[in-house]
Amino acid sequence: TKKITNICCIGAGYVGGPTMAVIAQKCTHIKVTVVDLNKQRIADWNDADLDRLPIYEPGLADVVAEARGRNLFFSTDVDQAIAEAQMIFISVNTPTKTYGVGKGMAADLKYIELCARQIAKVSKDDKIIVEKSTLPVRTAEALRTILTSTGNGVKFDILSSPEFLAEGTAVQDLMNPDRFLIGGEQTESGEVAVQALVDIYLNWVPRENIITTRVWSSELSKLTANAFLAQRVSSINAISALCEKTGADVDEISRAIGADSRIGAKFLKSSVGFGGSCFQKDILNLVYLCQHFNLPEVADYWEQVIKMNDYQKHRFAKNIIDSLFNTVSGKKIAFLGWAFKKDTNDTRESAAIYVADELLQDRAEIHIYDPKVSKEQIFADLCRCEEERRDNLFDEVAKETYCDFLKKQVVVHLDPYTAMQAAHAIAILTEWDEFKTYDWKKVYGDVLKPAFIFDGRNILDKKQLSDIGFEVECIGKR
Numbered sequence: 001t002k003k004i005t006n007i008c009c010i011g012a013g014y015v016g017g018p019t020m021a022v023i024a025q026k027c028t029h030i031k032v033t034v035v036d037l038n039k040q041r042i043a044d045w046n047d048a049d050l051d052r053l054p055i056y057e058p059g060l061a062d063v064v065a066e067a068r069g070r071n072l073f074f075s076t077d078v079d080q081a082i083a084e085a086q087m088i089f090i091s092v093n094t095p096t097k098t099y100g101v102g103k104g105m106a107a108d109l110k111y112i113e114l115c116a117r118q119i120a121k122v123s124k125d126d127k128i129i130v131e132k133s134t135l136p137v138r139t140a141e142a143l144r145t146i147l148t149s150t151g152n153g154v155k156f157d158i159l160s161s162p163e164f165l166a167e168g169t170a171v172q173d174l175m176n177p178d179r180f181l182i183g184g185e186q187t188e189s190g191e192v193a194v195q196a197l198v199d200i201y202l203n204w205v206p207r208e209n210i211i212t213t214r215v216w217s218s219e220l221s222k223l224t225a226n227a228f229l230a231q232r233v234s235s236i237n238a239i240s241a242l243c244e245k246t247g248a249d250v251d252e253i254s255r256a257i258g259a260d261s262r263i264g265a266k267f268l269k270s271s272v273g274f275g276g277s278c279f280q281k282d283i284l285n286l287v288y289l290c291q292h293f294n295l296p297e298v299a300d301y302w303e304q305v306i307k308m309n310d311y312q313k314h315r316f317a318k319n320i321i322d323s324l325f326n327t328v329s330g331k332k333i334a335f336l337g338w339a340f341k342k343d344t345n346d347t348r349e350s351a352a353i354y355v356a357d358e359l360l361q362d363r364a365e366i367h368i369y370d371p372k373v374s375k376e377q378i379f380a381d382l383c384r385c386e387e388e389r390r391d392n393l394f395d396e397v398a399k400e401t402y403c404d405f406l407k408k409q410v411v412v413h414l415d416p417y418t419a420m421q422a423a424h425a426i427a428i429l430t431e432w433d434e435f436k437t438y439d440w441k442k443v444y445g446d447v448l449k450p451a452f453i454f455d456g457r458n459i460l461d462k463k464q465l466s467d468i469g470f471e472v473e474c475i476g477k478r
């Protein structure tokens with residue numbers, strides 16, 4: 001067996017930060033160093049003011065407060081951290097490629113490759129490399145090739161241990177995981193490496209919740225898990241459209257089918273569409289793999305999950321326009337929520353972005369309130385939509401013109417009531433709990449009539465709002 005006392009994690013993002021904070025908290029005998037090229041991010045992780053950590057996750061600040069400076073360190077000195085560590089986690093981003101071969105589909109592995117080259121260059125003794133990032137199946141093979149062909153002759157064991165945490169519940173998910181997964185090679189040193197990582201997780205996770213598999217199974221399990229989860233959301237969203245035509249109620253259906261233990265009750269909440277940095281990217285990645293291995297039927301099957309999600313976002317925006325007498329030009333639409341789900345400040349792929357973009361194309365004025373998302377982030381998100389529409393051919397003049405347009409049409413508020421003041425319609429895009437507790441009577445007095453609310457998350461009390469006088473439109477209800 002190999003006892004690990006020094007870990008390095010490359011990538012201090014939504015996965016690297018919380019995962020390493022929890023490992024450090026649970027394993028006081030291990031020195032954990034999280035490194036990143038992004039100096040600002042590292043400075044934020046080291047900020048004395050815990051409210052300014054770069055990532056908002058309930059409970060995270062307490063974990064960081066306990067471990068930071070004791071056995072948890074955040075640094076920009078990547079080389080030193082690699083050199084000292086016996087085990088190196090790679091948690092860098094693996095976004096969808098935006099250029100060249102596999103554009104719009106394949107995972108962009110350039111950051112992974114850079115990590116491998118740097119590890120190879122710096123390592124002077126044997127290392128265990130752990131893939132934490134979500135990767136296409138067989139990436140470990142590419143990693144091995146780079147590590148061994150450019151390294152100093154030291155030995156590398158490569159493990160896959162994908163992360164299943166969800167944002168907003170990251171700390172909870174890490175403390176009590178349904179399972180941790182480790183894929184390793186069926187060789188003597190592969191098994192020693194697997195055991196070394198099992199031993200780390202055993203500090204707080206029961207052995208039966210740690211699954212060990214072959215490397216390829218582990219890599220592909222991650223893409224499969226996300227595809228299944230997203231497919232559930234798309235499936236219930238597909239049914240929501242049928243509910244709206246027929247008078248069935250999608251929440252009642254979720255309850256009825258979820259009671260079947262074979263189906264299960266979780267992840268059946270109909271919504272304006274799933275977002276987040278993972279689902280779409282990972283399914284596209286899966287679709288690309290299927291195409292690559294010449295399995296077009298399999299590729300089409302999974303691609304439909306994304307098409308259904310695009311349809312759901314579009315349907316929501318279109319319903320707002322249709323309900324407001326076929327135009328939102330010059331009308332004030334209040335957005336409650338911008339994050340892709342509650343309890344996170346992450347906006348990547350948030351449905352709100354696409355709904356806002358569609359309304360902006362119809363020249364709406366959008367007034368946004370989100371408890372955790374900054375104004376800068378919202379403008380950056382909307383700008384990116386235009387950039388994608390122009391296929392990245394965005395010269396400075398065009399960019400400035402579009403930014404000016406956004407500045408005219410979009411206002412970000414720090415107070416929900418001012419965001420809703422004199423609005424033609426209110427749209428709920430994120431299921432933040434606080435939205436349920438607003439003084440809706442007061443809001444009713446402040447908005448234009450007919451007072452429309454489009455609840456994209458089905459979180460408000462429809463009956464209560466209708467009694468006040470609102471025209472309430474929910475997902476999957478007539």
Ligand code: NAD
Pocket residue numbers: 010011012013014015016035036037038041078091092093094111114115132133134135163164165166167277278
């Ligand atoms: P992120 O963008 O928040 O963080 C990645 C970090 O890696 C960035 O801070 C970036 O600066 C850094 N980085 C990139 N290249 C680097 C290099 N060569 N050296 C040092 N630092 C480098 O990404 P994330 O959300 O944490 O996701 C990371 C991976 O985990 C992705 O593969 C993602 O699919 C996967 N994942 C994410 C989640 C999630 O909920 N966000 C959940 C499970 C898995």
Ligand code: UDX
Pocket residue numbers: 163164165166167168226229233266267268269270271272273274275276277278279340341
């Ligand atoms: C997801 C996976 O759940 C996690 O295991 C993986 O590691 C990363 O990707 P995340 O994207 O953080 O996590 O959040 P998740 O809770 O899965 O929600 C994804 C999106 O689906 C959100 O926009 C959410 O609002 C939406 N959703 C989820 C629904 O619309 N309905 C549901 O029933 C569940």
